[in-house]
Amino acid sequence: MARVNRQVILRNRPVGMVDSQTTELKEIPVDELSDGQALVKVLYLSIDPTIRGWMDDAPGYLPPIGIGEVIRAGGVGEVVESKSDRYKVGDIVSGLTGWQEYAVADDAMGSMSSLPEGIEIPVAMNVLGTTGVTAYAGLLEVGAMKEGDVVVVSGAAGATGSSVGQIARIKGASKIIGIAGGPEKCALLTDEMGFDAAIDYKAGHVARQLHELCPNGIDLYFDNVGGEILDAALANLAMKGRVVLCGAISGYNATDEVKGPANYFSLIINRGRMEGFIVLDYMARWPEIQAEMAGWLAEGKLKHSEHIVDGLENAVDALNLLFTGGNTGKVLVRL
Amino acid sequence: MARVNRQVILRNRPVGMVDSQTTELKEIPVDELSDGQALVKVLYLSIDPTIRGWMDDAPGYLPPIGIGEVIRAGGVGEVVESKSDRYKVGDIVSGLTGWQEYAVADDAMGSMSSLPEGIEIPVAMNVLGTTGVTAYAGLLEVGAMKEGDVVVVSGAAGATGSSVGQIARIKGASKIIGIAGGPEKCALLTDEMGFDAAIDYKAGHVARQLHELCPNGIDLYFDNVGGEILDAALANLAMKGRVVLCGAISGYNATDEVKGPANYFSLIINRGRMEGFIVLDYMARWPEIQAEMAGWLAEGKLKHSEHIVDGLENAVDALNLLFTGGNTGKVLVRL
Numbered sequence: 001m002a003r004v005n006r007q008v009i010l011r012n013r014p015v016g017m018v019d020s021q022t023t024e025l026k027e028i029p030v031d032e033l034s035d036g037q038a039l040v041k042v043l044y045l046s047i048d049p050t051i052r053g054w055m056d057d058a059p060g061y062l063p064p065i066g067i068g069e070v071i072r073a074g075g076v077g078e079v080v081e082s083k084s085d086r087y088k089v090g091d092i093v094s095g096l097t098g099w100q101e102y103a104v105a106d107d108a109m110g111s112m113s114s115l116p117e118g119i120e121i122p123v124a125m126n127v128l129g130t131t132g133v134t135a136y137a138g139l140l141e142v143g144a145m146k147e148g149d150v151v152v153v154s155g156a157a158g159a160t161g162s163s164v165g166q167i168a169r170i171k172g173a174s175k176i177i178g179i180a181g182g183p184e185k186c187a188l189l190t191d192e193m194g195f196d197a198a199i200d201y202k203a204g205h206v207a208r209q210l211h212e213l214c215p216n217g218i219d220l221y222f223d224n225v226g227g228e229i230l231d232a233a234l235a236n237l238a239m240k241g242r243v244v245l246c247g248a249i250s251g252y253n254a255t256d257e258v259k260g261p262a263n264y265f266s267l268i269i270n271r272g273r274m275e276g277f278i279v280l281d282y283m284a285r286w287p288e289i290q291a292e293m294a295g296w297l298a299e300g301k302l303k304h305s306e307h308i309v310d311g312l313e314n315a316v317d318a319l320n321l322l323f324t325g326g327n328t329g330k331v332l333v334r335l
Numbered sequence: 336m337a338r339v340n341r342q343v344i345l346r347n348r349p350v351g352m353v354d355s356q357t358t359e360l361k362e363i364p365v366d367e368l369s370d371g372q373a374l375v376k377v378l379y380l381s382i383d384p385t386i387r388g389w390m391d392d393a394p395g396y397l398p399p400i401g402i403g404e405v406i407r408a409g410g411v412g413e414v415v416e417s418k419s420d421r422y423k424v425g426d427i428v429s430g431l432t433g434w435q436e437y438a439v440a441d442d443a444m445g446s447m448s449s450l451p452e453g454i455e456i457p458v459a460m461n462v463l464g465t466t467g468v469t470a471y472a473g474l475l476e477v478g479a480m481k482e483g484d485v486v487v488v489s490g491a492a493g494a495t496g497s498s499v500g501q502i503a504r505i506k507g508a509s510k511i512i513g514i515a516g517g518p519e520k521c522a523l524l525t526d527e528m529g530f531d532a533a534i535d536y537k538a539g540h541v542a543r544q545l546h547e548l549c550p551n552g553i554d555l556y557f558d559n560v561g562g563e564i565l566d567a568a569l570a571n572l573a574m575k576g577r578v579v580l581c582g583a584i585s586g587y588n589a590t591d592e593v594k595g596p597a598n599y600f601s602l603i604i605n606r607g608r609m610e611g612f613i614v615l616d617y618m619a620r621w622p623e624i625q626a627e628m629a630g631w632l633a634e635g636k637l638k639h640s641e642h643i644v645d646g647l648e649n650a651v652d653a654l655n656l657l658f659t660g661g662n663t664g665k666v667l668v669r670l
Contacts, residue, residue, distance in 0.1 A: 061604050231595070245603050260566070260595030268580050268611030269396050276603030 003030040003039075008099035008315055010065045014055055016255045017323060018316050022055070023071060023099075025313060036107040038087035040077035042097045046125055047309075047318045047331035048074070049224075052252040061278045070098040071315070074130055076121050077103060087112065092121065094129070099315050101335060116294055122306040123297070126159055126330035130279055132293050134246060135163035137282040140171065142275050143220045143244040147172035150214050152233055154178075155224030155249060156198065157185035158322070159304075159330035164222045165195050166302050173220075177213055179206065179229055181325040188328060193303050207232035217241060217270070226250045227259065234263035237270045245276035253323055305329030338365040338374075342405045343434035343650055349390055351590045352658060353651050357390070358406060358434075360648060371442040373422035375412035377432045381460055382644075382653045382666035383409070384559075387587040396613045405433040406650070409465055411456050412438060422447065427456065429464070434650050436670060451629055457641040461494055461665035462632055463625050465614055469581060470498035471624050472617040475506065477610050478555045478579040482507035485549050487568055489513075489536075490559030490584060492520035493657070494639075494665035497528050499557045501637050504529050508555075512548050514541065514564055516660040523663060528638050542567035552576060552605070561585045562594065569598035572605045580611035588658055640664030 004027050011024040033039055054065045054072050065072050075097030079087045086107045087093060095112035097103035105112040115124050126132065138160075139145050151168040155161040156178025165176045178189040178198045186198035199209045206229055210218065217238025223230050226248030233243065251258040267274060282289065296302040307327040309318040312335050321327040339362050346359040368374055389400045389407050400407050410432030414422045421442045422428060430447035432438035440447040450459050461467065473495075474480050486503040490496040491513025500511045513524040513533045521533035534544045541564055545553065552573025558565050561583030568578065586593040602609060617624065631637040642662040644653040647670050656662040 059604065226600075245599070247603070248600055251600070258597050258600070260597040260599050262593050262595040264580070264595050264599070264609070265561075265583055265586070265593070265611075267609060268582070268613065269394065271610075271612050271616060273608060273610040274599070274602060275606075275608040276600075277606050278603065281606060 003102065004028070005030045005100055005102040006312055007070045007101075008312060009070055010055060010067055013057055013067070014052075014253075016253050018052065018055065018319055020316075023316055030102050031104075033081060033083045033104070035083050036085070038079045038082040038084040038091075038105040040087075040093060040097065040103045040105050040112065041080045042075050042077040042101055042103055042335050043092075044076045044121055044125060044335070045097065045099060045312075045315060045333040046074035046076075046130065047315070047322065047333060048130070049247050049249050049252060049322050051319055052323070061280070070100050072096060073099055074125075075103070076115060076125055079105070094125070099312060101312065116290060119294070119297070122308060122330070122332050123304060125332060126306055127163060127297055127302055127304045128290050128293055131159040131330055132163050133282060133286060133289050134279040135160050135167055136289050136293060137279060137285070138222060138244045138246050138277055139164050139167055139220070141282065142277045143222065143242050145171055145173065145220050148174045149219035150175045150177075150216070150238065151220045151222070152177045152179065152210065152214070152218045153222040153224070154201075154229045154233070155247070156180045156189055156195065157328050158224060160246060161222070161224055162189070162193050162304070162329065163302070165189065165193055167296075168220075169194050170296060170301055175214070177210070179225075185325075185328060201229055207235045210236040214238075220244065222246060224249055226261075230261045231263045234261055234266045234272075237266050237272045239270050241270055241272045243267075243272065243274040245274060249323060307331045309333050311335070338437065339363070340365045340435055340437040341647055342436075343647060344405055345390060345400045345402055348392055348402070349387075349588075351588050353387065353390065353654055355651075358651055365437050366439075368416060368418045368439070370418050371420070373414045373419040373426075373440040374416040375422075375428060375432065375438045375440050375447065376415045377410050377412040377436055377438055377670050378427075379411045379456055379460060379670070380432065380434060380647075380650060380668040381409035381411075381465065382650070382657065382668060383465070384582050384584050384587060384657050386654055387658070396615070405435050407431060408434055409460075410438065411450060411460055414440070429460070434647065436647065451625060454629070454632070457643060457665070457667055458632070458639060460667060461641055462498060462637055462639045463628055466494040466665055467498050467628050468617060468621060468624050469614040470495050470502055471628060472614060472620070473557060473579045473581050473612060474499050474502055474555070476617065477612045478557065478577050480506055480508065480555050483509045484554035485510045485512075485551070485573065486555045486557070487512045487514065487545065487549070487553045488557040488559070489564045489568070490582070491515045491524055491530065491533065492663050493559060495581060496557070496559055497524070497639070497664065498637070500524065500528055500530050503555075505631060505636055510549070512545070514560075520660075520663060536564055542570045545571040549573075555579065557581060559584055561596075565596045566598045569596055569601045569607075572601050572607045574605050576605055576607045578602075578607065578609040580609060584658060642666045644668050646670070
């Protein structure tokens with residue numbers, strides 16, 4: 001008897017926030033495996049802001065998701081059938097599974113990789129997955145963080161942001177400031193995650209607070225949000241300051257024209273640099289970075305939290321948490 | 336009998352374009368020289384967009400010009416009196432003379448340097464002065480131009496822009512496109528300055544034309560203007576493209592809030608970099624850069640043009656040429 005695959009497909013391109021019209025839950029039979037393939041039962045989906053970007057019909061670092069196609073997303077699953085030399089039944093593998101119950105791993109495409117052993121899946125998907133590597137590569141490679149730097153990160157209570165602050169601490173930043181929404185998240189940053197200070201962007205003037213906290217300016221600003229917070233950071237850039245562009249969560253659901261950073265001229269006055277990156281470019285260094293992060297995790301230097309939402313049918317709600325600020329830490333959907 | 340110095344001082348901070356209320360022509364007696372000083376009779380003033388920035392009461396890479404102070408500007412003059420060991424009567428020297436007939440050079444401050452010999456003063460002030468070094472350092476150091484790069488420059492018929500294009504040619508760019516205002520300037524770029532193509536931003540859609548001319552994107556964009564043209568370039572950035580921020584002439588006279596580059600997100604998608612600089616940071620390399628530029632000039636590889644305005648009383652009009660696009664090449668005031 002053929003297995004049934006439940007999939008969430010893109011029905012209409014969203015205008016603003018993703019809603020009930022955007023996606024559709026569909027049931028289709030699982031195809032017979034070809035030689036070199038394995039069937040993966042998805043256990044967890046990684047919910048990342050970039051998924052919202054892929055839903056737009058706009059140029060990006062990957063093509064848009066087509067109408068009728070499964071929503072693209074990273075995930076982790078267990079191999080339940082195999083005609084593959086590479087994947088064995090019982091293996092736990094990670095890759096772009098998409099929002100569905102069953103995904104196919106393919107020897108020829110090398111599409112799935114194994115997870116680090118001995119670490120719970122949600123934790124591995126957070127600090128040892130795309131999220132952790134994004135924080136590491138953005139801060140240390142793109143931002144070229146040096147010992148003694150004053151580091152500011154926005155979206156600081158999110159999965160990437162909280163790792164950025166902690167890696168900055170480990171690598172010897174002199175001051176680490178997180179920007180987040182609400183007193184609970186701010187308290188988490190200073191009380192649990194080792195940030196020196198936190199700014200609640202919903203309460204008070206961000207640029208002024210940055211000026212008070214960083215009287216000599218910001219050496220490295222790690223931007224997850226864009227918009228007015230990016231502008232506030234630019235206004236407080238130190239000489240030779242660096243802005244790492246990781247995301248722009250404030251703009252992903254915009255229906256009006258996105259406003260650019262009006263203070264970009266600060267890059268001239270301060271001989272600053274603003275640079276974007278995509279974590280996929282650091283694939284070759286993944287094992288090395290993962291190993292270093294795993295070491296810190298084992299030593300208890302890397303705090304983390306996962307926000308788990310149950311059920312494929314709730315994936316849209318899980319995605320929207322990222323934009324309403326309803327999450328703390330890494331958002332995952334458990335199937 | 337004491338000499339009389341005519342000075343242009345800042346009377347009111349400009350709102351928008353500089354006008355007759357902004358400055359005032361003042362006559363004061365020239366002070367007696369102290370030991371270690373020399374009196375310089377100013378021959379030419381360098382008219383640069385940055386002067387407009389210095390008139391605002393806003394943070395910059397140098398302090399604002401104070402009300403009642405002489406307008407700050409580079410210039411070249413002849414030593415006419417000397418109590419200095421360094422400057423002799425008859426020497427032609429270059430430095431921040433300001434908008435006045437007489438300036439003082441001071442041994443202790445090392446404020447004036449000599450001009451390259453055997454080259455007409457206006458030419459030396461253009462390609463071998465701040466302008467030429469700005470073009471060189473911005474393109475090759477900040478932008479790290481490589482052989483084969485597709486290079487786009489805005490304000491291309493201006494002094495800096497036209498040097499940028501020509502240096503890019505000498506250094507092996509595969510394609511060089513200039514953006515300028517009006518058919519005459521565009522013709523100058525392609526017919527005289529060796530640009531492969533020119534885009535008249537006053538006629539037609541800049542982003543679309545860039546897309547047609549650079550189907551694989553822009554490797555290096557040298558920005559003198561900011562605003563919509565910066566956005567058009569960002570929309571056409573190649574993978575790993577670099578944006579060199581030299582100036583933002585479209586914004587210097589803005590009375591409304593300046594709009595930031597809405598397409599800055601292209602820096603993420605294309606793993607791009609946007610970096611600002613100030614030519615003063617390259618002072619240590621000045622002699623080396625000047626020597627290389629002088630070589631190209633002697634070989635006829637570096638075309639240039641100077642737009643000379645006569646009379647200190649016309650300095651404001653000369654400055655405004657930069658913002659109305661009334662000039663081609665380097666604007667100088669001859670006293």
